[in-house]
Amino acid sequence: xxxxxxxxxxMAKNNSLVCVGLDSDLNKLPEHLKNSENxxxxxxxxxxxxxxxxxxxxxxxxxxxxxxxxxxxxxxKMTCDYIKETYPEIPIILDAKRADIGNTNEGYVIYAYDYLxxxxxxxHPYLGSEAIKPFLxxxxxxxIILCRTSNPGAGEFQDLVSDGQKxxxxxxxxxxxxxxxxxxxxxxxxxxxxxxxxxxxKMAGDMIFLVPGxxxxxxxxxxxxxxxxxxKKAGMIINSSRGIIFASSGEDFAEKAREETNKxxxxxxxxxx
Numbered sequence: 001x002x003x004x005x006x007x008x009x010x011m012a013k014n015n016s017l018v019c020v021g022l023d024s025d026l027n028k029l030p031e032h033l034k035n036s037e038n039x040x041x042x043x044x045x046x047x048x049x050x051x052x053x054x055x056x057x058x059x060x061x062x063x064x065x066x067x068x069x070x071x072x073x074x075x076x077k078m079t080c081d082y083i084k085e086t087y088p089e090i091p092i093i094l095d096a097k098r099a100d101i102g103n104t105n106e107g108y109v110i111y112a113y114d115y116l117x118x119x120x121x122x123x124h125p126y127l128g129s130e131a132i133k134p135f136l137x138x139x140x141x142x143x144i145i146l147c148r149t150s151n152p153g154a155g156e157f158q159d160l161v162s163d164g165q166k167x168x169x170x171x172x173x174x175x176x177x178x179x180x181x182x183x184x185x186x187x188x189x190x191x192x193x194x195x196x197x198x199x200x201x202k203m204a205g206d207m208i209f210l211v212p213g214x215x216x217x218x219x220x221x222x223x224x225x226x227x228x229x230x231x232k233k234a235g236m237i238i239n240s241s242r243g244i245i246f247a248s249s250g251e252d253f254a255e256k257a258r259e260e261t262n263k264x265x266x267x268x269x270x271x272x273x
Contacts, residue, residue, distance in 0.1 A: 003091070003119060003142040003184050007208055010089055011056045011234045016265045017225075017272075019093065019210070020051055020257075021241025022060040022079065026068055028246055030253050040065065041075040045082055046254040047245055051261045052087045057120075057237050059093040059210075080116045091119040093210065093237070097146065099123040099131040109134050113141050120144055122188060122210070125171050132179055142184040142208075147171050147200060150190025150213030172200045176207065186210060189228065191219025191238070198227035206230040210237045214264070221264075225271040233272045240264055 011017060024040045033039045048058065060079060065072035083092055094116060098108040112121045113135075120142040123132060135143040148158055148168040158168040165173075175185050187204060189197045191213035200209070209228055213219035228236045244264070248256035 003140060004208055006089070006091055006119065007056060007237070008232070008234065010091065013089070014053055014056060015269065016054055016056050017234060017236045017238045017268050018055050018261055018265045019057040019059050019237045019239040020047065020055050020244050020261060021095070021212075021239050022047065022058055022245065023064050023241040024060070024245065025064050026072075028249070030249050030251065032251055038071075038075050038078060040068070040072065041078040041082075043245075043253075044075075044079040047257050048079075048083060048087065050254040050258040051244075052090060054258070054261045054265050055090065057091045057093050058083055059095050059237075059239055059241075061095040061241070077116055080118060084117055092117075093120040093122070093144065094118040095122050097122050097124050099125070099127055099135075101127060101131055105131060105134050109138070113138055120186070122146065125174070129179060136179065136182055136184055139182055139184065142186055144186040144188055144210045145171065145175050145179070147175070147187040148189045148193055148196045150192045150219065152192075154190065154193070168196065169199065169203070172203045176204050180207070186237075188212065191221075191224040194220065194223040194227040197224065201228055201230065206232060206235055208235050208237060210239065212239045214238055214240050214243075221267050222271050225268055229272060238264075238268060 022044050024043050029039050029043050033042055036042045060076055065076035080092055083090060094112050112118050122144045124146045160167045179185050186208045188210045189200050191211050244257050244260045247260045
């Protein structure tokens with residue numbers, strides 16, 4: 001199965017463009033879980049079980065697990081294994097922003113795709129196609145290339161102009177025209193920049209976008225959806241992390257996460273027609 005097909009199918013099945021970011025900061029977990037043997041995994045499992053019919057993907061950010069050392073990496077793997085075994089139709093995105101050269105890169109490929117078994121990984125384009133190619137050679141996997149990110153300082157480099165084009169536009173065109181030969185490239189385009197999102201959509205056709213910046217970062221849902229939909233009224237993985245998983249710090253955290261996920265799904269779908 002082509003990886004874009006996997007996303008198209010789950011988006012249709014759950015009628016959802018919502019991605020729940022599993023940024024499971026150990027310090028922010030509910031108190032009753034902190035003494036568990038595997039608190040990050042137990043937290044993630046409850047969130048996943050509560051939201052699996054409302055999402056199109058899960059996106060653990062590697063940093064929150066790496067910060068806990070070997071125990072954190074173990075819980076990240078447990079989380080990925082649980083999703084693959086229990087809800088195999090839901091793609092897993094590893095937010096790690098990797099890309100290097102030579103044997104270092106091969107290590108990242110093996111870690112993400114073979115050890116963790118994720119479907120997709122986020123990559124930065126700064127080292128060029130040499131750093132991206134090993135990921136794209138896995139035809140059943142996808143790479144999401146940073147293009148126009150959602151952070152306030154994104155324009156420091158991404159808006160620099162060369163030959164009349166901004167850097168993010170050059171990246172988008174390079175990914176669409178040169179790197180996507182196997183149909184397994186996606187782009188990161190932030191919700192906090194809807195005009196740029198619309199600009200990249202014009203260049204990218206029906207390519208899938210990972211869209212961070214909704215929720216805590218303040219992205220406008222209506223502007224984001226209208227700017228980013230593809231011809232299938234889909235093509236967007238709209239991520240929310242803190243606004244969903246930390247909606248409650250009590251024992252009802254999973255229930256509250258479901259409520260927030262459903263609210264976001266309904267709000268997004270209002271603007272898909």
